[in-house]
Amino acid sequence: MSDNQNLLAEQRRALILEEVRRRGGARVNELTRRLSVSDMTVRRDLDALARQGMLEKVHGGAVPVGEPSAHEPGFEAKSALELSAKEDIxxxxxxxxxxxxxxxxxxxxTAYALAQQLVDVPDxxxxxxxxRVADVFYTAQRATASGGAGPRAGAATVVLTGGVRTPSDTLVGPVADAAIRSLHFDLLFLGVHGISVKAGLSTPNLAEAETNRHFMRSARRVVVVADHTKWGTVALSSFATLEQVDVVVTDAGLAPEARERFAELPPELVVAGEPWQESAGEG
Incomplete structure (x- = not known):
């Protein structure tokens, strides 16, 4: 009986580790439902995996072992993570x-997913x-033109900054910064590598951190779009505090503990799929 229990525990922990790595994190209640075991069993498994250095425990669940703070994943690697959450956001x-x-x-x-939702917003x-974001709009406009209808009335005007390309296909550096400095936006949608109370918003790319600062200075209103796995992550360079953010849009996977912390913070929290009333308009 003991051998069977040990075997089951090993199989269960392998499944937990796979889930955490595949999704970029998992909550205890999600794992209990998937594995049909008790909350206490999952927590013991997470403790055992954490002791082995296989994952890191966080409030309400676990995340993969932290990458070096300067590690920057490529666009393709990141695009496969939390697809439904990004769509909801x-x-x-x-x-x-x-x-x-x-x-x-x-x-x-996440900005790439958002661009696909914005192509039909007029003017x-x-x-x-x-x-990647620019290409979403360009592709939509080319598809309309190829249909013989000509340019669609109200199609977006898209400005792509210059700059040095990062592994995530983002343009950064002095050229991008100069372009952004001269402009003024009603609204900035900003994705982040990490978000935390202490470190604020952070990225592993120093040049991207500076470009993001310019974006924020040029915007009347700042909306951070970040799935629940970004909470508690801290990368190499912090570029803003949470006090500088107006709204954070996340998904329903955000742990209750994180929601409680947000209730004490300045940004308005919007959880995709849950009721929300905007307290301040664009005007």
Whole structure:
């Protein structure tokens, strides 16, 4: 009986480790449902895996063992993570973009998902330093033109900054910074590598940190789009405090403990799929 229990524990922990690595993190209640075991069993398994250095425990669950703070994953690697969460966030965030407004979309896979939701918002002016984001709008416009209808009325005007390309297909550096400094946005949608109370918003790329600062200075309103796995992550360079953010849009996977912390912080928290009333408009 003991051997069977040990075997089951090993199999269960392998499944937990796979889930944490595949999704970039997992909550205890998610693991209990998936494995059909008790909360206490999952917590014991997480303790054992953490002691072995296989994962890191966080409030309410676990995340993969931390990468070096300067490690920057490529776009393709990040795009495979938390797909449904990013889609939910994109749908919720897109509702904040008013027709005819000037918006900025910084780089990242969540911004890429958001761009796909914004292509039908009329008369937007979109400034982005993301090659991938710009391509979403260009592709949509080419598809309309190839259908014989000509340019669609109200199609977005897209401005792609110059700059040096990062592994996440984002343009950064002095050229990007100079372009952004001369502009003014109604709204900035900003993806992040990490978000925490102490470190604020952070990125592993020093040049990207500076470009993000310029984006924030040029925006009347700053909306951070970040899935729940970004909470508690700290990368090499902090570029803003949470006090400098107006709204954080996340997904329903955000742990209750993190929600409680947000209740004490200045940014308004929007959880995709849950009721929300905007307290301050764009006007």
């Amino acid at each position: 994109a749908v919720a965030a897109a509702q904040m973009a008013a027709p005819g407004s000037a918006i900025a979309l910084a780089g990242g896979t 937007l002016t979109v400034v982005t330093n993301s090659v």
